[in-house]
Amino acid sequence: MLLMLSSPHAHGGDTIRVMMLTVILALLPAAAVSVYLFGWLALLLILLCMAASLATEAVCLKLMGKPLSTLLDNSAALTGLLLALTLPALTPWWMAVLGSIFAIVLGKQIYGGIGYNIFNPALSARVILLISFPLQMTSWLVPMSAATPPVDLYDLSTCLTLFFAGPDALKSSLDAISMASPLGHVKTEWTLGVPVEGALAAYNYSYLNAFLGFETGSIGETSVLALLIGGVFLLARHSITWHIPFSYLATVALLAALFNAIDPAHFAPPMFHLFAGGLMLCAFFMATDPVSSPVTPLGQIVFGVGCGVLTWSIRSFGGYPEGAMFSVLLMNCAVPLIDHYCRPRVYGHDGRRV
């Protein structure tokens, strides 16, 4: 056997598997917080999404005649975990399974498998679910950190009933056990004419709670602290670079600060924007998904700024309370063009090339 093998004949030893595993590890703090907040329900959701993703991936690989060992690259598990963390705790089991199938099939395998997807698989599935089931996807369960949680989420049987049979089985309605998320609350109140400060005061909003993750929301997006720990871990392990998270968060913060200074009644303060909704999760784990983000540093900054502008605009003016997911998907569309126009300067060439 003599293949034509070109230099280099040495390799640094990085593998896709380890890179994906690193991201999964980085998500563990956020997952832990989600289990603390939503008890067994969060754990069930995470496990089901991961299992469904792996199973779907296995079926796809089988259908396409690819080796099943590809499963071991951990990418399907990561997609499942990411999807679970973006879902509300009240997501019924079948919706979670459906989402996982969407993520793997429509998000990834249809484009040729790992490395070829154009949109972030987890996010595209999340948006499909949001648009298909708007009620369930915007009902936020009251977490265990609340003063009087309506259901005991640390009780396995309650959670199993809730998960597989829905709130009706517990003889309670969706409304009784759910509450508004801070972003949703502010948006609704604003349409009713209540200024932002008033809305936040009425919500008993506290920055500390939001930072630690005691507000409600999708199970994995609540705790800024846990997500920051994961993000710093990724940065330290060189799994991601600072460009996207930094430019994304900085853009949102700058826009929010600017407009908050102009009209504090309409525009929420920067801290609120940074701590609320899925911004942190998106900035560190979704927008940085290597496959669907630009390759070059300049391109990544452009990408991050674009995400930031879109997120803030949709939150401030749009019909949806949260724009982080949409903004990442929208910027995913622009990645090929960003890659084309934001290439680094090549040695020996000055400035821009044709």
Add this chain to the structure above:
Amino acid sequence: MAGLLYALLSLGAFALLAGIILAIAQKVFHVEGDPMAEKIDALLPQTQCGQCGYPGCKPYAAAVAGHEADVNHCVPGGERTMLAIADLMGVEPKAVEQEAAAPMVAFIREDECIGCTLCIKACPVDAIVGAPKQYHAIIADHCTGCELCVEPCPVDCIDMLVKPELIEHWAWPLPETRRSRIGHERREQHAGHA
């Protein structure tokens, strides 16, 4: 009745106006010759071999530009030329009818040559030198391998030889990996459309 008249008149007047503007535009933007033919000619290998059924590369280019000929008739150009032309013309690629063989050069066995000059007259690129009653010789660097000289030779003393490969012209092949074949699969798929 008046309404109908108005309708007819206004529509007619407007159409007339548009017609006049377009007529002027036609004069201004008149296109001389066929720029596409030249662009296609530049892609052809210029062997002038006539295997496409046209007397040379330029006539074939003109035929393709005029949508009279398909893009896949250039045999020595092979798949790559076909794809380039299809790309330029914005049409679906078609399978090349004949596999392009390895590049060849003609060679005259001098001891058999009778010096009839028929091959010299046949050569489209003047790559054969010689005078009547003298041995003829091929300038290997000029020969396009079109084989047009083989037929006219009355004593069959012209051989087509495979062009020797030079180490300087050696090029790396694609890596032998599964993924590297995607490009080829894509081309094959295009070829399958024909």
Add this chain to the structure above:
Amino acid sequence: MTEIVLIMLSAVLVNNFVLTKFLGICPFLGTSGKVETAIGMSFAVMFVMTLASAASWLIQEFVLVPLGLEYLQTIFFILIIAALVQFIEMMIHKTSPVLYQALGIFLPLITTNCAVLGVALLNVQQEQTFVTSALYGFGAAVGFALVLVLFSGLRERIEISPVPSLFKGSPLTLITAGMMSLAFMGFSGLVKI
């Protein structure tokens, strides 16, 4: 000023003709194979759409309404569009033969691009002024151009991907367009016009 920005934003993003109103899908799919072609098509459509919406407003206001000929709207608008398309076709043939070849049948087919006629009819429906209808036409064209160019970038990337043979070509193209449309739903409600 604010109004102008809002009209543009609305036409480009919120009510994007291709991804929200699903008009002009045919050239959107037909000319998005390569970025260069898409850019050429974008400019052609921008030219036709802007001029067509302005001209159709003029015709509507000064010919059709005074003469009570509103029922001839469609014919007149088509006539304007057809003339403009003829004009730009000659222009492109002269200036860029390669683009002319690449656009092929889709260039004359701008005539029947429902987005162009759509914008002219919508302008009349929404009782826009001359300036706003020209702006709306331009905005719609920019929106068309934006998604066309973005989409062509995506398609160039898909082109070199090992897509399962079942989905090769138009199936995946349509799915991707659908995903883009989903993403554009994020803009809904952004501008209330």
Add this chain to the structure above:
Amino acid sequence: MPAMLRNLAQRLGMMAHSFVGGIHPPQHKLSAGLKSELCPLAPLHIMPMKQHIGVACSPLVAVGDRVLRGQKIAKSEGYVSVPVHAPTSGRVVRIGDHAIPHPSGMGIPSIFIETDGDDAVDESLAPLADWRSMEPALLRERVRMCGLAGLGGAVFPTFIKLVQDARFPIETVILNGIECEPWLTSDHCLMLEYADEILAGLAIIMHMVKTDAAIIAIEDNKADAAAVLQQALEARDDLADVRVVVLPTRYPQGGEKQLIYTLTGREVPAGKLPMHIGVLCQNVGTTRALYQAVMQGRPLTERMVTVSGDAMPRPGNLLVRIGTPMRHVFAQRGLDVFEQVRLLHGGPMMGELLRHPDLPVVKSTNGMLAMREPTFMAAHQPEQPCIRCGHCSEACPAGLVPNLLADQCRSDQFERAESYNLFDCIECGACSYVCPSHIPLVHYFRYGKGQIAQQRREKHFAEESRGRSEAREMRIEQEKQARAARRSSVRAAHVGQSDDGSADAAGEEKKD
């Protein structure tokens, strides 16, 4: 992260300059610090007719001729070319094709010399001890005659770089002792043992290009060599403006363009040479060979070769005659069974895989590595899809985006690859080294470059053919017209005989 800190440090002016990208592969310099040894003469030497970049040579000797060490046995056939010399005394036994260390495995014409064991030296070239008073052009001719080509591995004819051009005066000479390839220690060994000769060679180069400033660049994993050179430098009084600069180890620091940027903060513009920005870069091995050529009148017949690798029983640095079969060299260090062993010519990052050990040592052979099959295959795992992590563009010292380039090369989008600056790739291999998907990026670039070169040749040939074809058509047309004109004049003459009046008219027409 280190890249980020480095960039930051650069911005803040804490570090002078530093090329972008780069990697830190494990050094594996097993043979570092080992004394060089002479490789015993092999019974047969094989001298390929082209061991440099440029035009091949043609033999000057015939089968049966006796040759002496240093005798010119092949002359250069073009400007970018240097002659070949006999490595030892002996008899020419054959002239014919033999495989050379080249990825194609193809052979080129070579001269086979059977060693007679005397090692008698051809003394026809006199030492030029008073080089200081000599014209640079004369010294340059000596460098050419002695067959010098860049011994760092690129083997570009040295004399061409030593040209003096009034428009581009050389300001700084850079002596490249970086040797950033893992495993290799041949330059290191030379610097430790022949510091004086290297400095003397440097002095000659500086005289030839008329400059006083030079920088000797050494990576910090060779601090001992830097110290030795510094000491030798202080012992000389003619090299006052020469500095020894120790750089932090990073691959590919030794790349000419990268090194020039690191040391001077200037980039060699694309398509230009270092000369155009007033810099001359020479490898330490070449510099020592230049010293030997000028001061001792010895053509290039020998070079330092690192023999190493994890399958090598006794790694070391050997002074090997050019043309020595590699099998002979490996045998000196205890390797004579080549099963489950992969042989590399050069370092692991830019070296070529050899198909077998029956190849001659050539001027570019800076190292010969024998790797165990598992070690080797660990670096060549099956290719997986690109996940666009961007590590390759972070590592690229040329500022390219390797993953996009590879996509383009793979799908034959060569025009686009060119517009993405494919030809600015220096093939250092940093991208493939860091790729978590094990994509052989450099291989794709080589494929792309080869295809583009071939297309250019074809295009050039097509244009020439078109010219010839058009000339022929024009000639045929002219002949036809001439014939037609002749025929009509003949006919006119014919008609004239039968009818005088009309003949006159025709004649008048002709006059007009």
